[in-house]
Amino acid sequence: xxxxxxxxxxxxxxxxxxxxxxxxxxxxxxxxxxxxxxxxxxxxxxxxxxxxxxxxxxxxxxxxxxxxxxxxxxxxxxxxxxxxxxxxxxxxxxxxxxxxxxxxxxxxxxxxxxxxxxxxxxxxxxxxxxxxxxxxxxxxxxxxxxxxxxxxxxxxxxxxxxxxxxxxxxxxxxxxxxxxxxxxxxxxxxxxxxxxxxxxxxxxxxxxxxxxxxxxxxxxxxxxxxxxxxxxxxxxxxxxxxxxxxxxxxxxxxxxxxxxxxxxxxxxxxxxxxxxxxxxxxxxxxxxxxxxxxxxxxxxxxxxxxxxxxxxxxxxxxxxxxxxxxxxxxxxxxxxxxxxxxxxxxxxxxxxxxxxxxxxxxxxxxxxxxxxxxxxxxxxxxxxxxxxxxxxxxxxxxxxxxxxxxxxxxxxxxxxxxxxxxxxxxxxxxxxxxxxxxxxxxxxxxxxxxxxxxxxxxxxxxxxxxxxxxxxxxxxxxxxxxxxxxxxxxxxxxxxxxxxxxxxxxxxxxxxxxxxxxxxxxxxxxxxxx
Amino acid sequence: xxxxxxxxxxxxxxxxxxxxxxxxxxxxxxxxxxxxxxxxxxxxxxxxxxxxxxxxxxxxxxxxxxxxxxxxxxxxxxxxxxxxxxxxxxxxxxxxxxxxxxxxxxxxxxxxxxxxxxxxxxxxx
Numbered sequence: 001x002x003x004x005x006x007x008x009x010x011x012x013x014x015x016x017x018x019x020x021x022x023x024x025x026x027x028x029x030x031x032x033x034x035x036x037x038x039x040x041x042x043x044x045x046x047x048x049x050x051x052x053x054x055x056x057x058x059x060x061x062x063x064x065x066x067x068x069x070x071x072x073x074x075x076x077x078x079x080x081x082x083x084x085x086x087x088x089x090x091x092x093x094x095x096x097x098x099x100x101x102x103x104x105x106x107x108x109x110x111x112x113x114x115x116x117x118x119x120x121x122x123x124x125x126x127x128x129x130x131x132x133x134x135x136x137x138x139x140x141x142x143x144x145x146x147x148x149x150x151x152x153x154x155x156x157x158x159x160x161x162x163x164x165x166x167x168x169x170x171x172x173x174x175x176x177x178x179x180x181x182x183x184x185x186x187x188x189x190x191x192x193x194x195x196x197x198x199x200x201x202x203x204x205x206x207x208x209x210x211x212x213x214x215x216x217x218x219x220x221x222x223x224x225x226x227x228x229x230x231x232x233x234x235x236x237x238x239x240x241x242x243x244x245x246x247x248x249x250x251x252x253x254x255x256x257x258x259x260x261x262x263x264x265x266x267x268x269x270x271x272x273x274x275x276x277x278x279x280x281x282x283x284x285x286x287x288x289x290x291x292x293x294x295x296x297x298x299x300x301x302x303x304x305x306x307x308x309x310x311x312x313x314x315x316x317x318x319x320x321x322x323x324x325x326x327x328x329x330x331x332x333x334x335x336x337x338x339x340x341x342x343x344x345x346x347x348x349x350x351x352x353x354x355x356x357x358x359x360x361x362x363x364x365x366x367x368x369x370x371x372x373x374x375x376x377x378x379x380x381x382x383x384x385x386x387x388x389x390x391x392x393x394x395x396x397x398x399x400x401x402x403x404x405x406x407x408x409x410x411x412x413x414x415x416x417x418x419x420x421x422x423x424x425x426x427x428x429x430x431x432x433x434x435x436x437x438x439x440x441x442x443x444x445x446x447x448x449x450x451x452x453x454x455x456x457x458x459x460x461x462x463x464x465x466x467x468x469x470x471x472x473x474x475x476x477x478x479x480x481x482x483x484x485x486x487x488x489x490x491x492x493x494x495x496x497x498x499x500x501x502x503x504x505x506x507x508x509x510x511x512x513x514x515x516x517x518x519x520x521x522x523x524x525x526x527x528x529x530x
Numbered sequence: 531x532x533x534x535x536x537x538x539x540x541x542x543x544x545x546x547x548x549x550x551x552x553x554x555x556x557x558x559x560x561x562x563x564x565x566x567x568x569x570x571x572x573x574x575x576x577x578x579x580x581x582x583x584x585x586x587x588x589x590x591x592x593x594x595x596x597x598x599x600x601x602x603x604x605x606x607x608x609x610x611x612x613x614x615x616x617x618x619x620x621x622x623x624x625x626x627x628x629x630x631x632x633x634x635x636x637x638x639x640x641x642x643x644x645x646x647x648x649x650x651x652x653x654x655x
Contacts, residue, residue, distance in 0.1 A: 297615035298547060301632035305550035308636040312557060335633035 007031045007125050008049045012042035013057040022055060025114040031125055039063030052128030053121055058087035082124035172263040180204035192265050194239030209236040224252045245270050293338035304331050354395055356386030363399050367407055375413035383421035386433045388502050394475045401468040402437040402498050409441025422504055431504040436497055443494030444487035476500055535561045541571045541585035554636045568592030587614035598625035609646050
């Protein structure tokens with residue numbers, strides 16, 4: 001670029017002969033020689049061309065050399081332009097020439113020695129050429145610096161955005177080496193595992209979060225190394241000991257030897273799926289149990305009858321009769337199980353209005369002998385006759401289960417407290433029936449509490465089927481009701497209270513609405529062991 | 531003091547359970563007739579009047595409740611007991627006087643029968 005740059009030399013002299021001689025002297029300089037016959041013409045040409053050096057005759061008519069130089073210096077573009085004065089040696093001239101402080105200025109005396117002129121001009125030409133080259137280099141450099149700066153700014157912005165994005169992600173994003181040593185740990189990872197980045201960076205992550213790899217740890221590692229990536233679920237431990245299940249995606253960057261890892265917390269999802277499977281399994285189990293129980297009942301009756309006949313046969317001696325009795329007792333247990341199981345497996349029937357008060361009395365009457373034998377004091381209060389639209393057998397089963405559980409919990413006597421009343425349900429605008437069954441028996445252990453409504457869960461070892469509460473809950477849910485329980489220890493006495501809330505039949509029993517407070521207070525006092 | 535024997539008709543499609551139920555009832559001193567289906571039972575009743583009918587619910591050729599309905603049409607005062615392996619009371623069970631689950635056992639069955647029979651007799655006395 002700078003090589004092709006032609007240098008202009010402006011020669012100003014009022015004598016054409018001198019101009020010609022300068023031209024001849026400077027011909028070898030590989031420069032473009034421009035001639036001007038006066039200061040005015042010289043100034044005009046200066047404006048048109050980029051001039052490296054002006055060869056200026058001092059003594060010219062009209063505008064002399066010094067006047068022209070002054071004009072040039074006033075123009076910003078020409079302040080640094082080199083001027084070579086040609087003058088007869090006069091002291092005044094030399095002093096004046098020295099007065100030009102800025103810019104390159106030299107002089108040459110008359111008569112002009114060609115070598116000196118050529119040498120001095122060529123110095124200025126070189127200087128100019130170098131200056132121009134430097135300028136263009138500078139400009140180029142500046143644009144390149146500008147460009148690079150812009151590129152850097154853009155990529156920095158991009159990187160900053162990406163870093164922000166990584167922090168925004170709810171997934172745990174981490175970078176580690178093959179040994180697990182961490183170099184990056186985002187906010188998502190901090191939230192998921194509970195470890196701050198400054199605590200965990202530089203440490204082997206999978207040891208800290210106690211990762212359980214699905215297969216052998218080495219096999220997922222070799223997949224990662226050979227295929228460059230590995231996907232799978234991992235079981236890990238958060239800082240607080242909580243177990244987390246994550247869907248992990250890992251990519252191995254061979255060139256830098258690091259593993260990029262994104263772990264998404266799927267614990268809740270997995271738990272929900274497990275719960276659903278569990279529910280489905282229980283429902284299926286219930287159906288199967290129901291069908292089997294029904295099929296068992298027919299032969300069961302026949303066998304029970306056979307044992308009854310056998311036990312009462314006159315030819316039987318005492319020992320044989322004892323055996324028959326044992327068989328009969330065990331058969332009664334089978335009957336009890338099928339009855340409980342079938343109770344749950346019940347298809348639709350025509351619901352009728354059932355007075356719960358009458359139903360409770362019926363159940364209590366059935367249990368009357370047990371209450372007496374176990375020395376249990378009955379304390380019942382009905383604040384409503386409690387009409388429920390439903391199937392009597394189902395409702396009876398619920399309260400039979402609750403009441404007989406309460407009685408069985410008090411083998412050494414106690415108090416059986418039954419309360420029934422209505423309460424206005426703000427949430428759905430209906431009047432609910434609220435029945436509570438409390439006992440002062442052995443209580444429910446906290447570790448048993450969460451299993452209470454599971455099928456085949458029993459605390460009564462051989463006596464219970466473990467189906468009663470499960471079935472009861474199923475029935476209550478069918479009626480869109482709820483069942484809750486509380487078991488507290490107060491002054492060395494256990495108070496266990498089951499409360500069933502069922503949607504009432506109609507607003508006919510308006511007079512009972514005020515019983516809400518009564519029953520709540522009653523229950524409260526009961527649970528406080530009053 | 532029992533003078534006339536009490537007759538009971540026992541209906542079930544399965545032979546063995548039917549026989550055993552008959553035997554149990556006989557230990558209580560009842561005269562027991564048996565039938566293997568609802569139509570059989572109707573034919574037997576025409577030939578021999580009884581004091582009470584116990585019928586299984588699920589039977590081919592007519593359910594226990596259907597039989598109860600036919601019986602009540604002709605003999606409105608004849609007590610009918612439904613006995614079933616299912617705990618569910620059929621919707622048309624109202625034709626029968628009582629619904630008993632099979633798992634309740636022989637003792638309960640006998641008690642309930644005698645209760646129904648004595649309730650029948652008392653108002654007449």
